[in-house]
Amino acid sequence: MSARTNGLSTMTVLRTPGGLSVRFRPRALAVGLGAAVLAAGLGLVALGSGDYPMGPTDVLRALTGGGSVAEQFIVTELRLPRLVTALLVGAALALGGAVFQSLVRNPLGSPDILGFTQGASTGALVVVVLGGGSLALAGAAVVGGLATGLLIYALAWRRGVHGYRLVLVGIGVAAILTGVNGYLLTRAPLMDAARAVLWLTGSLDGRGWANAGPLLAVTAVLAPLVLVGCAPALRMMELGDDTASALGVPLRRLRLVLLASAVLLVSFAAAAAGPVSFVALVAPHVAKRLTRAPGPNLLPSMALGAALLVGADLLAQRAFPGHQLPVGVVTGVLGGGYLVWLLAVERRAGRL
Amino acid sequence: MSAPNVPDVSTAPPPKRRRAARAVGLLGAVVLLVVILVLSIAVGAKSLPLADVWSGLLHRDATEYAVVHRMRLPRTLLGLLAGTALGVAGAVMQALTRNPLADPGLLGINAGASAAVAVAATFLGVTAIGGYVWFALLGAALVTALVYAVGGGRGATPARLALAGAALNATLYSFVSAIMLLDTASLDRLRFWTVGSLASADSATVTRVAPFILVGLLVALGAARPLNALALGDDAARALGARPAVIRAAVIVAVTLLCGAATAACGPIVFVGLLVPHLVRAITGPDLRWLLPYCAVLAPVLLLGADVLGRVLGRPGELQVGMVTAVLGGPLFLWLVTRSRVAHP
Numbered sequence: 001m002s003a004r005t006n007g008l009s010t011m012t013v014l015r016t017p018g019g020l021s022v023r024f025r026p027r028a029l030a031v032g033l034g035a036a037v038l039a040a041g042l043g044l045v046a047l048g049s050g051d052y053p054m055g056p057t058d059v060l061r062a063l064t065g066g067g068s069v070a071e072q073f074i075v076t077e078l079r080l081p082r083l084v085t086a087l088l089v090g091a092a093l094a095l096g097g098a099v100f101q102s103l104v105r106n107p108l109g110s111p112d113i114l115g116f117t118q119g120a121s122t123g124a125l126v127v128v129v130l131g132g133g134s135l136a137l138a139g140a141a142v143v144g145g146l147a148t149g150l151l152i153y154a155l156a157w158r159r160g161v162h163g164y165r166l167v168l169v170g171i172g173v174a175a176i177l178t179g180v181n182g183y184l185l186t187r188a189p190l191m192d193a194a195r196a197v198l199w200l201t202g203s204l205d206g207r208g209w210a211n212a213g214p215l216l217a218v219t220a221v222l223a224p225l226v227l228v229g230c231a232p233a234l235r236m237m238e239l240g241d242d243t244a245s246a247l248g249v250p251l252r253r254l255r256l257v258l259l260a261s262a263v264l265l266v267s268f269a270a271a272a273a274g275p276v277s278f279v280a281l282v283a284p285h286v287a288k289r290l291t292r293a294p295g296p297n298l299l300p301s302m303a304l305g306a307a308l309l310v311g312a313d314l315l316a317q318r319a320f321p322g323h324q325l326p327v328g329v330v331t332g333v334l335g336g337g338y339l340v341w342l343l344a345v346e347r348r349a350g351r352l
Numbered sequence: 353m354s355a356p357n358v359p360d361v362s363t364a365p366p367p368k369r370r371r372a373a374r375a376v377g378l379l380g381a382v383v384l385l386v387v388i389l390v391l392s393i394a395v396g397a398k399s400l401p402l403a404d405v406w407s408g409l410l411h412r413d414a415t416e417y418a419v420v421h422r423m424r425l426p427r428t429l430l431g432l433l434a435g436t437a438l439g440v441a442g443a444v445m446q447a448l449t450r451n452p453l454a455d456p457g458l459l460g461i462n463a464g465a466s467a468a469v470a471v472a473a474t475f476l477g478v479t480a481i482g483g484y485v486w487f488a489l490l491g492a493a494l495v496t497a498l499v500y501a502v503g504g505g506r507g508a509t510p511a512r513l514a515l516a517g518a519a520l521n522a523t524l525y526s527f528v529s530a531i532m533l534l535d536t537a538s539l540d541r542l543r544f545w546t547v548g549s550l551a552s553a554d555s556a557t558v559t560r561v562a563p564f565i566l567v568g569l570l571v572a573l574g575a576a577r578p579l580n581a582l583a584l585g586d587d588a589a590r591a592l593g594a595r596p597a598v599i600r601a602a603v604i605v606a607v608t609l610l611c612g613a614a615t616a617a618c619g620p621i622v623f624v625g626l627l628v629p630h631l632v633r634a635i636t637g638p639d640l641r642w643l644l645p646y647c648a649v650l651a652p653v654l655l656l657g658a659d660v661l662g663r664v665l666g667r668p669g670e671l672q673v674g675m676v677t678a679v680l681g682g683p684l685f686l687w688l689v690t691r692s693r694v695a696h697p
Binding site for chain 1: 453498502519520525527536544546622623671672674675685689
């Protein structure tokens with residue numbers, strides 16, 4: 001096995017004697033692994049903290065089947081589902097966001113800005129107004145997100161879908177849906193409206209395996225599809241449409257598949273925890289800044305998104321003792337601050 | 353500002369006839385506005401025939417006096433003021449940023465005002481319009497400055513500015529919903545207000561916001577001629593006797609006053625400031641000396657028309673005007689951006 005480092009682009013190629021080779025960027029790998037370790041560490045803290053505090057070793061023992069019955073119940077039945085939901089929602093939103101930003105070639109092109117999460121919210125709000133259980137709410141969120149995705153795609157279609165038209169159509173649809181959502185909110189009784197606002201903000205309170213299950217299934221199918229199937233072509237697409245088609249990328253089909261995957265990921269994430277704001281925008285950015293690598297940085301984004309959401313949830317639960325905030329408030333505040341900073345920096349650099 | 357007459361870019365008929373046609377058109381728009389004003393007083397949960405509107409307006413002892421003076425008249429006046437404010441603000445912003453997609457709602461200025469009001473209502477206990485109009489102005493001023501800094505300079509394209517505005521909107525929206533979440537009483541008050549509605553109008557609201565809007569209108573109308581010069585570029589504007597920095601500052605002050613006051617009174621309303629200048633430009637061309645008066649007359653026609661429509665469609669309750677304008681204005685925005693000229697920067 002031999003390793004060769006290209007001095008210019010910090011790319012490393014590993015070759016085995018059998019003729020297999022793998023190419024990677026050490027820095028991106030380190031960032032991805034670091035973020036994954038961070039997510040795991042934060043997860044361990046999250047599993048151990050609460051009304052019944054436990055040390056990391058106790059948590060690990062309970063996870064592997066040891067410890068008292070009470071400890072096992074607390075860890076695997078009460079806290080683990082919430083943690084798994086947080087990890088999955090963070091990863092799914094970040095992956096969806098990274099794909100969107102890469103597709104529309106703009107650092108601000110995230111699903112919360114382009115109307116997809118508003119569509120999911122509209123679906124959920126309709127259920128709140130008409131009355132329905134949490135399962136119906138989750139289903140309606142998925143349907144709403146998908147329908148909005150379809151609508152935006154159809155409206156932006158003109159012999160193919162181009163980045164900027166998608167962005168502008170998305171903004172218009174988002175503005176319309178925000179009006180509709182506000183109206184729906186006034187139609188609900190006050191108690192239901194409070195529940196709806198909680199859902200709209202994004203919260204992980206009381207999430208069980210029933211919430212994590214569908215998202216896990218969707219992520220298990222779509223993440224490999226995007227990461228393995230589409231990532232190389234996506235990297236070529238960033239060179240421009242003409243270059244990409246010259247390199248043999250089937251542009252239309254690829255865009256459709258990527259867009260559909262991203263919308264599905266975001267919609268199912270919203271169904272599990274509500275449209276948690278700004279994770280989809282921020283995680284890919286931070287990943288890009290840390291890895292300093294061109295291209296969409298899908299895997300580091302996922303790991304960072306998971307770490308971000310678990311960390312934000314931990315903060316939301318513990319920051320004000322006796323008062324639990326929904327996780328969306330924390331990501332909203334962090335994301336808003338980041339956004340203003342980003343606007344200033346990108347503007348100065350002339351990239352925005 | 354004593355800029356000489358700016359040469360008009362549009363061709364077509366000789367100046368004198370064109371001016372006459374525009375004046376007649378403006379007169380027609382005023383007539384349309386009067387019709388809508390009467391409709392807005394007449395239509396509602398209890399519809400009034402025209403004769404009753406008249407007697408309700410004038411005779412203190414008529415049975416309709418209470419309905420007309422307590423509810424319909426303030427609401428109509430507020431719609432008139434807010435519509436004019438949003439339309440003119442949209443028109444001068446589009447001129448200032450040279451951006452066809454500039455709209456106080458889409459760029460987050462109204463959302464900035466509403467976030468400031470939400471803070472004032474929840475944390476500082478400000479509940480009366482007299483108190484929170486100041487917060488709304490502050491919020492609007494901050495976001496206007498930010499949006500202008502991001503999108504007003506060289507190299508900014510329509511799509512980028514719209515995207516920056518959408519991102520700001522998303523931030524402020526999540527901020528407001530976080531506030532609503534922490535405090536159920538705020539939720540109950542704010543959820544009606546954040547859609548954009550004229551329903552809570554009373555005469556105190558109208559008299560409170562009217563001065564701000566009138567001053568804003570005067571500043572905007574005064575800036576029309578130098579803004580025309582500025583459209584030719586900074587150097588040409590200077591050569592024509594205009595001072596670009598002063599004009600920009602004046603326009604930002606005007607937009608802040610107009611949007612802040614309108615939002616404080618009836619919540620964030622999108623698309624009015626986008627829609628009306630676009631429709632009007634098809635009639636008058638880009639000359640702001642005509643564009644602004646037309647917008648000032650036709651924007652309230654749209655806003656009050658949407659309000660009346662909401663009252664008719666939503667019976668026995670009503671649809672909030674913000675929702676109606678979003679649903680009416682959204683498709684036009686989509687039509688604008690899917691034309692290839694705007695969508696390709």
